Amino acid sequence: MISNERKKYLKKRKKEKILILFFQILILFLFIIIWELLSRFKIIDTFLLSSPSNILKTIIKLYKSNNLFSHIFKTLDEIIISFVLGNIIGFIISSILWFNKKLSLILDPYLTIINSLPKVAFGPLIIILVGANTNSIIIMSLLISSIVSILNMNTFFKNTDKNIIKIIKTMGGNKYDIFFRVVVPSNLNYILDSFKVNISMCFVGVIMGEFLVSKEGIGYLINYGSQIFNMNLVLTGIILLVLLTIILYLIINLIIKKIKRY
């Protein structure tokens, strides 16, 4: 049985939620309408800043020429591959570092340096080594995302509660017991949360890579648009990127919610 007070409370919470969502959507609509109006009344230059209707037209044109989804899926492919690989690499390396305290201490300054370097600087080198193809885009993205995931997981693993480890040790547990029964499961929620940061790192890496080498993908659209001074194309690329980010973020959130157990 739900009490009246509870019903009232739930109703109030629901109202609040709807109100917030309403304002969130309102801002988006206002932004689009004002942008459109400003361009219609020629207050802003559509050649430089495009307009929502022009962007829509560009999207339809891309769709009609069968290019829209090939660009989106190309980028999506690269992001998913580098996201999965980046996290696997991150997990393996940070596990090795956890099992090897000395190695972790030795490599610590190198990890910090690699993390603070702007990875785009490696772009030309990667292209020469790997070739101007999808592989170098993925490597570019991995360079950014895996280092973040190594550093994150390494911190999580290191901060595992020492007392729980102590208990496992007194029960006769070895390092593997400690790692697989305590370190990994107790940090699972943190690792899942770090996926959200990681996916945006993959976006940065993939778009950067596409700027440098690709012949397809959203990064390519933006880069190509800027080269031929077609700002409609550039802004269309940016809008597609925003949509893709939102969709991927929501999917990851959903997966995290499913996996989180407590």
Added chain:
Amino acid sequence: MMNKILEIKNLSKFYQTNEKEIHVLDNININVFQNDFLGIIGPSGSGKSTILSIIANLEDYDLGSIIKKDNLKIGYMLQKDYLMPYLTILDNCLIGLKINKKCTKENIEKTKKMLIKYGLGKYINSYPDDLSGGQRQRAALIRTLVLDPDILLLDEPFSALDYQTRLNISKDIKNIIKEEKKTLIIVTHDINEAINMCNRIIVLSNTPAKIKSIYKIDEDNKDEMYLYKKIWSDLTND
């Protein structure tokens, strides 16, 4: 003749840091007999917990020796229950068995029976967050007991609980350990807790910890007030 299961002889321990050396334990001698309920009491930071860590092989010592009965099995409990929030109460209690590859059907049944016997039957499939502080501490004790240890080391096991719960759970835990016929060493800074739970109390001095005095307590005939005053004056007069 009482059965000696653990002998600590002239034990000394130093902690080394970059800045200095800290002398924590100084020439500690303790004998522990089967079914002993031994309390170690001392000022905070006096190295009480270090003695337990050394007995449990979690830390090294510098001088002296520790002689244990062959195959002496040790169970350890800390200030908090440290139950794993991602495991059910039953799985928490089985973790030691799993580590030791003894998680047989028989042992699972035994664990379940123990949980039921000590009032946690309802919570077998619950997660630790659903239990009260006292219940969690009891679950932690069962997790230790299912491995069938000869001796239980309790390191200020109730200090995270509120006063009333502490009183109840300390009696509770004492009875459980008695019923399971185990030996107990408990480290605490709470004089009442030590008097209520133990048949022998060792009072340690400030660091470096030396044994200041030893009290034998006759459970049927104890003058709690007198003991409290004596131990209090031992602790405060350095």
